[in-house]
Amino acid sequence: MLLRTLALVIFPAAAAAQVAQGPANADFTPAFENQTRAPALPETPVRTEVFATGLDGPWGIDALPSGQFLVTEIGGDMRIINADGSVTRPLSGLPEVAVGGQGGLLDVNVSPDFANDRMVFWTYAKDVRGGAVTAAASGALQADGSLTDVRDIFVQDPAVRGGRHFGSRVVPLADGSVFVTTGDRGEGDRGDLVQDMASTVGKVVRVTRDGTPFAGNPFIGRDGHDLIWSSGHRNVQGAALDAQGNLWTVEHGPRGGDELNRPEAGVNYGWPVVSYGINYRGSDVGQGMPRASGFAEPVYYWDPVIAPSGMAFYDGSYALWRGDLLIASLNPGGLVRLKLENGRVVGEERIQTELGRLRDVEVLPDGSVLVIGDAGDATRIIPQ
Template sequence: MIRILALIVAATAVGITATAQVTQGRPNAGFDPAFPEQTRAPALPDTPVTVEVFVDGLESPWGIAPLGNGQFLVTEKPGALRVINADGGVSAPLQGLPDVAAQGQGGLLDVAVSPRFTQDRTVYWTYSKAVRGGFVTAAARGVLSSDGSLNGVSDIFVQDNPARNGRHFGSRIIPTEDGTVWITTGDRGAGDSGTLVQDIESTHGKVIRINADGTAPADNPFVGRAGDDRIWSLGHRNIQGAALGPGGLWTVEHGPRGGDELNQPQAGLNYGWPVVSYGINYRGSDVGQGAARGPGFEEPVYYWDPVIAPGGMMFYDGPYADWQGDLLIASLNPGALVRLKLRNGRVIGEERMLTDVGRIRDVQVLDGGAVLLLLDAGEVLRVTPG
């Protein structure tokens, strides 16, 4: 049953006239930004929102994707994929998934559907997979049948270099109209000793771009030269948010203490981890060279210190005018819905909403303009701006 949780009303203003920063505490590191708009943007005016509980009772939900007709697929980290119906009802687990290694941060992770789902019924997902030597990030696809089972299931990506810990699997998956698929990975918890993140023959800490069958597109940056030809960009710590927006793919990744990053990854470029970072290690020591930037490394579009511990994200394309084109990001810690307003590729304003609902794992923008938020605690909230 859908129920109204809260009606949050705040004063609104046209444009962004505020100059104060979002309340976020003292930074962990003392680095100066490379350009003025790179961190601590002005606070946007508060948005009035209505919040309803759409679904509850899920077990550690991680990813959500629309099926059409008011239905959604939702993953539960222990290994279940379910259908959410338009009335908030939840199906039994769908059959046909491969074995999921639910270890630590691993489990059944993101889910997405083909851009031509009504024709091909293809579903994509990421998960942690047990292999000889430990665990890896994997991605698979299958065809959703009318009886609620997945058929023709096969892996399209299996990460190399397994690790025995249960940390930093990434991972988001985005199938695109041109038949390629984006997958994000993490450094597998290696910290600032994670040399594989800088290794172009390893898929740790990378943005991966493949064809739907798992092969590498001919225009990938490492095709025909040294390096794994599935790699698009490198030097990432743990990418748990990805979305298509202005100019292509955007990602958001976890830093250590400070240094969460928003990036627009470009082909073959290096984003610095673990050599440089706008954060510090959890134990208080320097990351890598003890610098925020260095030659050969790309600057993040934006960074947070202290962190927001980002989850999923989407660009808003609904009818609420004040949010049009804004980036909505789930925050796990301290927990919030973070809204960024961009102009010419730079962040010019930030708003933090719903700071009291707990850890938000994923975001889904609905056709009618409302937003679904997936909470670690097992709820799906429907948030309507204005």
């Protein structure tokens, strides 16, 4: 590996032990205190109960006002989980989905005004000329289980061959705009498309509901793609709004370097020029540096990784978790809870790792949390 030339930064000893997680893959020094390996939070006593079974590769979930849930299956189906845990037949009206590798039917999220507009948003892998892309679509959910007025509101550009790193989450806002997160499509080692501002590969984009650029996007009227909100992302598989309406994301790093970010307009988060991880083959990412001028620091990073997926801010009735960030983990599995103060992480907890690979998390009105995972179940986690 290349010689490290960064100055050593010494922080006061943590007031509590760190979460047990094994040795780091890289030897980088964090930029500020608690940027990684924050003190372990007291263990929360929880119990779990299976809510629904028989799902085939569930990937995204969101609540409907009726007490039901929309859930996607990566193989191309979207279903409703009823309030009693029963699962409906697939909804009709979805576009053709490119299934293969990490691609398929991905996230789902309902409109903030669903009770009036019936709008649903989802992301999926789409075959186009030259390869596959991440796409986001919208449609109106009808009482008969069909989606109507279906249309793409975003199609990633350019297409890339291969089946990796599609992202992707979709977050509709009350102002009529929609965030869509993308991945680098496995092109990260070269970085050409991720750092190319004419490309929507490795970006967070923001569009209106009809697919036009959001008026606050930084590249409107400048060189660069007018759908881009932020850039330099590897594979953003988690996104959520905090209580103030700010977007937060989590993305997969290589070996080490999973990141929590709060993407801001026009900001570049550095992949693959800088990273707190290393490549899977053991070589350096970029020039072997975790930071450089012109690139934003992550709010938090993990090494070794948690392989983050969906996430949500906890706004339920359990007071000790209120305002905390819950992140579904694929490896080692379970939930990761982060406590935030003034935009920084001050503590971390690992919850129910025995649940295995989790894909998404939803906070329920009764204060419990519903998670879905590769085992095909939807499980309630109930803090005690």
